[in-house]
Amino acid sequence: MSSLQYHLFPALSDNYGVLMHCPDSGQTASIDAPEAAAVEKALADTGWQLTHILVTHHHHDHVGGVLELKDKWNCAVVGSSEEPNALPGLTDTVTPGGTYDFAGHVARIIHTPGHTLGHITWHFADDGIVFAGDTLFTLGCGRVFEGTMEQMWSSLQVFEAMPPETIVYSGHEYTAANAEFALSVEPDNTALRARAGEIAKLRADGKPTVPTTIAEEMQTNPFLRAGSAARFAEVRRAKDSF
Template sequence: MPLRLITVPCRSDNYAFLIHDSVSNETALVDAPEAEPIMEELEGRGWHLNDILITHHHGDHVEGVEQLKKRYGSRVIGARADQHRLPPLDLAVDISDVEDVCGEEVHVIDVPGHTVGHIAFWMPGAQLLFTGDSLMAMGCGRLFEGTPAQMWESLTRLRALPGEATVCSGHEYTETNARFALTIEPDNAALKSRAEAVRSARAEGRFTVPSTLSEEIETNPFLRADRPEVKAALGMQDAPDVDVFAEIRARKDRF
């Protein structure tokens, strides 16, 4: 496959993602928490930054955009509906748009919840899914602006994508997320195994992001709110799925 994916740690716990097409030599970035580590990665590899894709407006995802744009003249891509609070956009995209980035189709997916204007980027040809702070490794973003119903709909929309998809999310929160997930499903064998692997990885200073969508479906409590075993564990056997999701989110907020 001509595309390469590079995970770039930024700030204290953020991730940015570089996508490089070895055929065209084009490079794209998803989210820009800060410029310096991204520029170091680009310069070290001799890559030019053609495009910057933004998932949402929060500062820890956009603060590096201006400096990167100034250095590389990159095309900045973000949601038209949220452009009033994003860095200046060269390409404002709408939900369900399909754009060309690094020679691949990029599908724009609506994922409100963490913020109302949050979008995800799906590259089906490369099986890459960039979720920002919507779907996260064994977690999901706090509902700063959206409702439980919006976030549940967003997560189920993402869950319907192929299980082989590589989920590139925005933060290294996985160890804490795993500890919380075990309070919901302590007997989930896949979860227990993944939690142990995450503990080992972090002890060795390794990233736990990206993950695969199939891993998230098996272990992420926020994707499992409609599972009978999860409802039973919460004593909510007859509750609507969205109410179960809201309860899980409320428990995580207090965790």
């Protein structure tokens, strides 16, 4: 079985979408659909045909393009059974704790509440890829909107348990601001200081800071490194007002 192929693309003001393509079957999934035009451009750039939209959560900047794309491509729209009424155009639901087969590549569906109560993470463990939505960012994590700090901390533990080489795709380009905040939390973290310099260069060159890896985040992300729910809550509240 051939390896999956990935195409990262910008959308809206600071979102990222990802196309995931199976060369054997020709199937292509968009991980979330922030806006139809951005997904259509990515499809045109790659020459792939959209067959699936795999949704992480209900916020409009992740599902705004779903209905238009579904209408054009007649694609499957797959999201969590925890929030079916909040997700537009669903054709299939997945249950947290269960799995989903995309072209012979199996995702583990992980409930990662905090940012939203029904947020799910798609972990293709055998492919070494995880789609974190707005739970884990490069050097950051999502704001806690619907859930609790304890829920978000528990959700982040999911990522800590993954193999360090796992590649992490997330939903936004927030990394420059995240790096500035992270340095305020851990100014003596040499790995973080080096990484902040790399990030500044990437952004100056107009290049994305997504994807990242679990190993990089464990070394430099202050939210993963908090050590306890109480400390995580302190760090998250500090970032909210930074």
